[in-house]
Amino acid sequence: MSAVAAKPQAGGAMNPTAMGVGVVMLLIILALCWYVSPTVGLMALIGIIIGGVLIGFGTHFVPVGGAPAAMGQAPGIATGVAMLAAGAGLAGLFGGAWAAEQGLMVATITGGVGGGLMMAITCMMVNFVYVFGMGIPSASGKVAKDPITGDTQAEYKSQGTEGHGLPFVSFVGGVIGGFLGGAGGTLIYLQLLTLYEATLPAVMRLPATQVLPIAVAMAGIFAVGLFLVNAVLTAYNITGTIEGPHDPKFKRWPRAIVASAVASALCGFVAILIVAI
Amino acid sequence: MSVKVEVIEGGIPHQKIMIAGLVSTLVCLYLTYLNVLTNTQMFSFFGGLAVVTALIWGSHTIKVLCSYGIGTGVPSAGMIAFGSGVIAMLLATKFGAAAPIAALVLAAVIGFILGYISNNILNMKIPAMVQALTEMAVVGALSLMGFAALITGGFTFETLTTGTVSLFGMSVSSSQISFIGGGLIAVAFLLGAIAIQHPFNATLGPGWKQDRMLMLTAECGFLSMIMAAIMSFALISTGAALLSLIVGIIGWAYTYNQYICLSKRDAAAWLDAKMIPEVEGH
Numbered sequence: 001m002s003a004v005a006a007k008p009q010a011g012g013a014m015n016p017t018a019m020g021v022g023v024v025m026l027l028i029i030l031a032l033c034w035y036v037s038p039t040v041g042l043m044a045l046i047g048i049i050i051g052g053v054l055i056g057f058g059t060h061f062v063p064v065g066g067a068p069a070a071m072g073q074a075p076g077i078a079t080g081v082a083m084l085a086a087g088a089g090l091a092g093l094f095g096g097a098w099a100a101e102q103g104l105m106v107a108t109i110t111g112g113v114g115g116g117l118m119m120a121i122t123c124m125m126v127n128f129v130y131v132f133g134m135g136i137p138s139a140s141g142k143v144a145k146d147p148i149t150g151d152t153q154a155e156y157k158s159q160g161t162e163g164h165g166l167p168f169v170s171f172v173g174g175v176i177g178g179f180l181g182g183a184g185g186t187l188i189y190l191q192l193l194t195l196y197e198a199t200l201p202a203v204m205r206l207p208a209t210q211v212l213p214i215a216v217a218m219a220g221i222f223a224v225g226l227f228l229v230n231a232v233l234t235a236y237n238i239t240g241t242i243e244g245p246h247d248p249k250f251k252r253w254p255r256a257i258v259a260s261a262v263a264s265a266l267c268g269f270v271a272i273l274i275v276a277i
Numbered sequence: 278m279s280v281k282v283e284v285i286e287g288g289i290p291h292q293k294i295m296i297a298g299l300v301s302t303l304v305c306l307y308l309t310y311l312n313v314l315t316n317t318q319m320f321s322f323f324g325g326l327a328v329v330t331a332l333i334w335g336s337h338t339i340k341v342l343c344s345y346g347i348g349t350g351v352p353s354a355g356m357i358a359f360g361s362g363v364i365a366m367l368l369a370t371k372f373g374a375a376a377p378i379a380a381l382v383l384a385a386v387i388g389f390i391l392g393y394i395s396n397n398i399l400n401m402k403i404p405a406m407v408q409a410l411t412e413m414a415v416v417g418a419l420s421l422m423g424f425a426a427l428i429t430g431g432f433t434f435e436t437l438t439t440g441t442v443s444l445f446g447m448s449v450s451s452s453q454i455s456f457i458g459g460g461l462i463a464v465a466f467l468l469g470a471i472a473i474q475h476p477f478n479a480t481l482g483p484g485w486k487q488d489r490m491l492m493l494t495a496e497c498g499f500l501s502m503i504m505a506a507i508m509s510f511a512l513i514s515t516g517a518a519l520l521s522l523i524v525g526i527i528g529w530a531y532t533y534n535q536y537i538c539l540s541k542r543d544a545a546a547w548l549d550a551k552m553i554p555e556v557e558g559h
Contacts, residue, residue, distance in 0.1 A: 018397035025390070066350070082353035204438065206452070213458035214438050221363055221462050228360030229391065232353045237399045240348035259394045266390055267364045270383065274368050 014255060022258045029265040036276045040195055045268050047191035051184040052230050052264025056256040058180025059085045059234040062119065063170035063244045068162070072136050075163040075170060075243050077126050081235035082228070084122075085181055089227045091118035092182015093189055097220070100190060107190055108183050115182020119174040123166055130165045138165030143246050148172060163243070173244030185227050188264075192219035192271060199275040222271045229267055230260050288487035291341050295412060298334025299381075302327045302419045306377040309426040313374075318517035322524045324426030325505065328469065329498035329528070331423060335416030336476045336494040337487075342409035343477060347401070351481070354413065355474025359466055361387050361410075362417020367457075369418065370425070370434040377432065380418040388414030416473065424465035427502065427521055428509040429456045437462075440512055454511065461508055468504055472497035489539040496536050499529035 026049075033045045062084050065076025077084060095114025099107040130136055139156035140146065141163030146153065148169050157163050166174075196215035201208045237256040242249045305327035311320040339354045347354075365387050369380035391414065392407035426432045440454035452458040456465075476493040480486070506521035541547045 013400060015397055015400055018393075018400075022394065022398045080350035080353055082349060082356050086356065210452050213453045214455075217457050217460050217462065218367065220460075221457075221466065222367070224463070224466070225360040225363040228356045229364075232349070232357040232360070233391070233395060233399065235349040235353050236347065236395045236401055238349075239401075255399050259398045262394055262398070263391060266387060267361070270364050270368050270387065274371060277371070 019255070019258050022262045026258075026262050026265050029262075029269050033265075033269050033272060037272060040198060041272045041276055044191040044195040045265065045272060048188050048226065048268035048271075049261050049264050051187035051191070052226060052260045052268070053257055054180045054184030054187065055085070055089060055227060055230040056234045056237075056260030057253055058177045058184060059231060060238065060242065060250050060253050060256065061173040061177030061180065061245055062088065062242070063123070063166060063174050064238065064240075064242050066241045068241065069164075072130070072134050072164045073161045074241055075138070075140055075165060075167060076241055077122060077166070077174070081238055081242075082232045084119075085177075085231035085234065086228060087122070088115045088119050088178040089181040089185040089231065090224065091115055092178065093185040093220075093223055093227070095182065096186025097189060100193060104187075104190055108186050111186025111189075112179040112183030115185070116175045116179035118182075119178030120171075123171045123174045127166045127171070136164045138167045139163045140167045140169070140243055140246070142243050142248065143169075147246050167243075169246050170244040173246075176245070181227075181231075184230075185223055188226050188268075189219050189223040192222050192268075195219075195272065196275060203275050218271075218274070222267075226264055226267050226271075229263050233259050233263055291337060294334055294337045294491075298330055298337075299415070301330040302334070302423070303377055303381070305330060306419065306422060306426060306432065309430070309432070310374065312430050318430040318513040319520060321427055321430045321509065321513055321517050322506075322521040324423045324428075324432075325499075325502035325521055325525055327423035328420045328427065328502060328505075329495055331416050331420040332469070332473050332498040332501075333491050333494045335413060335420070335473045336490065338409050338412045338416065339474060339477045340481075340485075340487075340490065341405050342403070342413075343481070345403045345405065347403065351478040352474045354409075355470045357391070357410065358413035358417040358473055359421065359470040360417070361391055361414040362419075363421055363462070363466055365414060366418040366421045366425075369422070370432060370437055373433050377419065377422060380422055381415055384414040384418035385411050388412070413473075417469070420469045420473070421462070421465060424469065424501075424505050425456055425462075427505050428461055428465070428512055430513045430517065456512065459511075461512075464508065465505060468501040472501045484543055486539070486543055489536070489543055492532055492536045492539055496529060496532040499525050499532055503529060 034042050063076035064081045065074050065078050068074035069076045070078035092111040092115025096107045096111025099110040137156040139153045146169050200211045200215050234256050305323045308323040343351050365384035366380050369376050372379040388411035392410035395401050396406040422432050429436050437456040441448040442451045442454045476490050480490045502525040506525050510518040
C-alpha cells in the first residue's frame with residue numbers, strides 16, 4: 001500500500017467496541033478508587049477526570065499548523081499539537097497555582113484566563129509574523145466563509161495551499177482552547193494539592209508545614225504528567241494539523257473525551273494510591 | 278492502517294536493544310543500592326549510567342514508533358514517555374528496595390492501557406503502538422528513577438522527600454531541600470524528555486544510521502547526566518557528586534567525539550571551513 005492510498009483511512013471513524021471497553025475501564029477504575037479511598041480520593045479522582053476531559057476537548061480548538069504552516073502552506077500556528085497544548089496548559093497551570101488559596105472556582109478560572117491569554121498572545125504574534133514578515137494574508141482552506149465574521153476566504157487563498165495565516169475563527173478557537181486547557185490543568189493540580197495537603201502529614205508522619213513543599217511539588221509534577229499524557233493522546237486523535245472549531249477533524253472530539261477520561265482516571269488513580277496505600 | 282515510511286536496514290534488531298537496555302538499566306539502578314549497603318554515596322553515578330542506557334533503548338523505541346507516520350511530531354513521543362513515566366515512578370518509590378521492579382511493572386501497565394487507548398479508542402491502528410507506548414512508559418519511569426538515584430543517592434520515597442539543611446551549624450531535617458520538595462524532579466523530567474526525543478528528531482531522514490542515532494542518544498544522556506550531577510552537589514556529599522560529574526564529563530566527551538566521527542563518516546563531503554579571516558583596513 002502506498003502512502004497516498006493510505007491517507008484517507010486515518011479518518012474519524014469511531015470504534016464502538018473500543019469505546020465500550022473504555023467506559024468499562026473507567027467504571028472499574030472509579031470502583032477501585034472507591035474501594036481504596038471512598039471519600040477524599042474519589043472526589044479528587046472525579047475532579048481529575050473532569051480536568052483531563054477539559055484538556056482533551058480544549059486541545060481540539062487550538063489551530064495547529066505544524067511544519068506546513070511554517071512554510072505558509074497551511075493555516076495555524078507552526079508547531080505540533082503536544083507543544084501548543086503543553087504551552088497553553090502549563091501557562092494556565094502556573095497562573096492558577098498562584099491563586100490556589102482563593103478557592104476552587106477563582107483558581108480554576110484564573111488558570112483558564114492564563115491559558116487563554118497565552119494563546120491569545122501566541123496567535124497575535126503568529127499573525128504579525130505571517131502578515132508583516134512573510135507577507136501572506138490569513139485565509140482558511142477548509143471553509144468558504146469565516147463562520148464568525150462571514151468573510152469569504154477563497155479570494156485570499158493561494159493556489160496549491162490549504163490556506164495560510166490565522167483566520168479570525170482560528171484565533172477565537174485558540175483562545176477558547178487555551179482557556180479550557182488551562183482550567184483543566186489547574187483543576188487537576190488543585191484536586192491533587194487538596195488531597196495531598198490533607199493526607200500526606202499522616203502518611204509521612206510529619207507536621208503539615210513540613211509537608212507543604214512535598215505536596216505542592218508532587219501535585220505539580222503529577223499535573224504536568226497528566227497534562228502531557230492528555231495532550232499527546234489528543235494529538236494522536238487529531239493526527240497532525242487542525243484549523244480550529246470549523247475544521248472537519250473537530251468532529252472527532254467524542255473519541256478524545258473517552259480517551260482522556262480513561263487516561264486521566266488511570267493516572268489520577270495511581271497518583272491517589274501514593275497516599276492511599 | 279498507516280504505512281511504514283522508513284524501514285530499519287541492518288543494524289541491531291530492536292528486540293536485542295530492548296532486552297539489553299532493560300537489563301543494564303535495572304542492573305545500574307540496583308548498583309546504586311550499594312550506597313545503602315556500604316553506607317556511602319559514592320555509587321550514585323550508576324544512576325546516571327542507568328539514565329543513559331534507558332535513553333538509548335527509548336530513542337530506538339521512538340524510532341520504531343515514529344517510522345509509521347503518526348503525524349504529531351517526534352517530540353510528542355518523548356513527552357508521553359515521561360508524562361506516563363513520572364506517574365508510575367512516583368508510586369513505585371513507595372516500594373522501598375523493590376522500587377525499580379515496581380516502576381517497571383506499573384509503567385508497563387500504564388503504558389499498555391495508554392497504547393490500547395490510542396490504538397483502539399483513538400483508532401490509530403499502528404501495529405507497533407501498544408508495544409512502543411508500553412516500552413516508552415517504562416523508559417520514562419526508569420530514567421527518572423536513575424536521575425533520582427544520581428541526585429539523591431537512593432530511590433526510595435523517604436530519600437527523595439527528606440533532606441538536611443544546616444542552620445547555625447546544626448543540621449535540621451527539611452523536606453524543602455529534597456528531590457521532590459525542591460522541584461528538582463521537574464528539571465529531571467525535562468532533561469530526560471528532551472534527551473529521549475532529540476536523537477531521532479535530529480537524525481531522521483533517508484541518511485538515518487542506527488549507530489549514529491544511538492551515539493547521539495548517549496551523548497544527550499551524558500549531557501543530562503552532567504546537569505543532574507551539578508544539581509546533586511546540593512543533596513549528596515561533595516566527593517560523590519564530583520565523581521558523578523567526572524564520569525558524566527568523560528562519557529560526554531567520548532560520545533561527542535564518536536558522534537562527530539560518525540557524522541563525518543555519513544556526510545557526503547566534509548569541508549573543514551575556517552573562520553572568516555579578519556582583514557585589516559576596513
